[in-house]
Amino acid sequence: MSYSRREILDTIRMTESEHFDVRTVTLGISLFDCGSKNREECARNVAEKIKKYAASLPSAVDEVAEYLGIRVANKRIALTPISLVSTLPQRESYIEIAKEVDNVAGELGFDYVGGFSSLIEAGFTKADYALIDAIPEVLTETKRICSSINAGTTREGLNIDGVIKVASLIKDTAYRTRNHGSVGCAKFVVFANAVSNNPFIAGAFHGIGNPEVVINIGLSGPGVILDAIKRNPLANLRELSEIIKKASYKVTRVGEIVGREVSKKLDIPFGIVDISLAPTPELGDSVGEVLMAMGIETPGAPGTTAALALLTDAVKKGGTMATSQVGGLSGAFIPVSEDAAMIKAAHEGHLSLEKLEAMTAVCSVGLDMVAVPGDVEEDVLAGLIADELSIGIINNKTTAVRIIPVYGKKAGEIVSFGGLLGDAPVQEIKTISPGNFIRRGGHIPPPIVSMKN
């Protein structure tokens, strides 16, 4: 037999019974040739370009998935940060484009589009001001449009004026979508060191150095890692790292093959595989459960950060060899509301915001899908964002905040977002104020680690 029974049965078990799927095939599209001073024309240009490249992607992905015998959960689009597309820098321009793109994406069968984004790490352009002004309405009036702002980088430092604006837009969006658990905020993320090829929503955008179009792959796979760990309860930590590396290799390899095949089929270049473990609210598909299988009683216990560090590092090491190019965020996501074990830990009071913040120093992104009381002060929110982004800036990694101040809810209550976004316990946030620090305004200069030349 050209394949051993074990190889065949192991592969079937991985694809069938361990919640394994490729989380997203994301098509990046450049919009640099779509600009127009006339906003209707600009919106039309963007829509036409999306149609041109994205129309055939869903069926191509489905076919590749059937051929390979795996599931692909989502197809998504990442656009050039819309603030870089030249049009009249007025909020109405971006609302018009957003509505047009939302419709086209729906017609073509995509569930989310990323890229209503601004890069403001070193300051604002007129377009940035206009877009930031438009974002709450975009997130409220459209279904599929996701937005992100890069407010700091290791090279440029942290734009505190930008952070203040972001805190305000998050509160505004929470209020506008108050009848739906303030869910608009789930479609917005603020970054430090945002990457230009991230395939995951809400932070996906098609960065400026990218080709005209590109296929990027985002993986899932906590279930596969979980299963591998559970089958080795006696392994010491060095052995555990090896076990995780091997499982990560397999998970990543699947992404590599899917990317290659889809790229070939559509004649669109293959970009990167993002090897992040991305959980879903389903039982057994949880990064929190992986930590528990490693021996942590519940996420949030002392030792959680160390376990997460080991996990993230082993996932990266195993995944690196499996793909021709690793990219995106690549590590482990810890979105609270999308992860059954994290939800439980937060609900039981074991997982505080402060512990989550510490964990983000060693995971792939940051405070993700965290719900806090709706009456949180803007200054407190800005302080939290500044803290999280500073961790990224100093440590030369991506960090982010996707936070939902749930209108009308108090700490301890539960908010349900439905579907992949899951349920979140509203978490306590300190009310003592960083206002006098934040309101000084201005810019935190880049750290000394930025000087590498």
Next chain:
Amino acid sequence: MDKKRIALDVAKILLNHLPEELPQETIEKIAADVISLIEGQSSDDDLKRRLAVLTVIGRNHSGIVHSFSEILAENNVDIIDINQTIVHGNFAMMMVIDPTDSKVDFLTLKNLLKERGKREDVQVFLQYEDLLKELNRI
């Protein structure tokens, strides 16, 4: 086609066909492919020849192998290799097949086999060998 390209394509064909123990017919097939390539008679289809793996798992009962090989034969799908075993009390049959000359396309074949799986009360998985190759062989 330049020589480098031909060599590359030959290597690809070898990779597609090379199992651990080479049956006579596979060797003949490789030889035929290579000859037709060098003579410039190969079509794109020959280069795309991909094997697939059919796995059937479920309660053991008589006639399972026959039931599935019948569908393969009807549709002109070549069985390259076959193996069966009992895993945790379940019957497991694994076949390496060559669907290149199949009368029906891959997805139709997959559906036919899955339908038969329902009748036989077993689970059926059909996939091209890509995953197996890439996950288990470095």
